[in-house]
Amino acid sequence: MKLLSILLLNFTLVSSVDISCEFTTATWSVIDDIYECNLDSNPSITSPNTVITSVKGDHLLSKNHENVQGFYSNSEHETIFYIPHGLSKFFPHLILIYIKNGKILEIHQKDFEQYPKLRFLSLYQNEIKYLEKYLFKFNTELQYIDFGYNKINQIHPTIFDHLGQLKFLLFDKNRCIDNGEKDKSGLFELIKEVKEKCLPPNFSYxxxxxxxxxxxxxxxxxxxxxxxxxxxxxxxxxxxxx
Known part of the structure; x- marks a missing residue:
């Protein structure tokens, strides 16, 4: 009976969502001519365990899910509170994730470990407050990161431990830091500033x-x-x- 209750609880904690894409090509910093899914639906992602179960949309000629390398969302209705899971099952070759103007409250290592080739990540203008330990352990190819206009007040310094290819880092208009660097030569000073201003209170050097x-x-x-x-x-x- 206890086991059944636990299984039912886990089942209720997982929700599913369908998304619809407008497929197109685009050019971004550090990435040229990328084939991407522009989210043209407004899915309600209010649970941290939301799983994408289907993707709808018409591909361009000779393209399919295997060709999709980018996922773009500019949520006008602010219905995305968490990074949805399961996207990699439909788009296994993602190198770009851009979720702007949502309500993302928190992010975790497990949200990104399914994208080992990720090069571009922008979560601009969300509600993120904390960046956890070893956040990008499985994303060693990241070159562009944008956390501008969030509410970040704590950043664990180990998030930089695996980012040897980083070129752009933006933390504009956050609580513990308001700065960004678009030149690789200035990254060292910016990371140093982050470690000085944004350490978690319980962090021990x-x-x-x-x-x-x-x-x-x-x-x-x-x-x-x-x-x-x-x-x-x-x-x-x-x-x-x-």
Whole structure:
């Protein structure tokens, strides 16, 4: 009986939604000539576990879901409160997500881990307050991030740990920071400013450095093991040559 109650609770917490797209081509910063879905319906996404179950719309000639690389929404009716799940099942090759003028309250690592090739992310003019630890762990190809005009007051510094290809970073008109950088040469100073102004109150640099040292130690161990394997192979090659 208890198990049945839990299953029913989980079922009720998951909602589904259908979306409709106008398919078109567009050009964005860091991305040229992208085939994208422009959301032309107003889905009600008020649950964090909302799953997209169908996508409607007429493709351009010779195009299909496999060709879609961008998802664009400018929600005039502000009905998107969370990032919907399941979009990758229809569009497995997304490299751009742009959701403007919505009411997105929170975002999590699980919202983006299904998009490992993501290069462009804009959540401009939403209601986001906090950017969590390792938010972009699975999005190492991100080049453009825009969180302008949100309500961000806390940013965990580890969100930058996996963004080696970042070129544009925008935090305009937020609570803890009002700044943006469109030049890669200035990213270091902007990230430094974010870490100075937007740290979560319970964040400990000591624990952060401990974790960093642990990762470095593990990396050194792996490198040493790799060197031993290479040296062993070299010796075997020398032996066979003789």
């Amino acid at each position: 000591f624990n952060y450095l401990e974790d960093l040292n642990r990762k470095m130690s593990n990396l050194e161990t792996k490198i040493e093991s790799l060197i031993k394997i290479i040296n062993k192979k070299d010796k075997n090659i020398e032996f066979h040559n003789k």
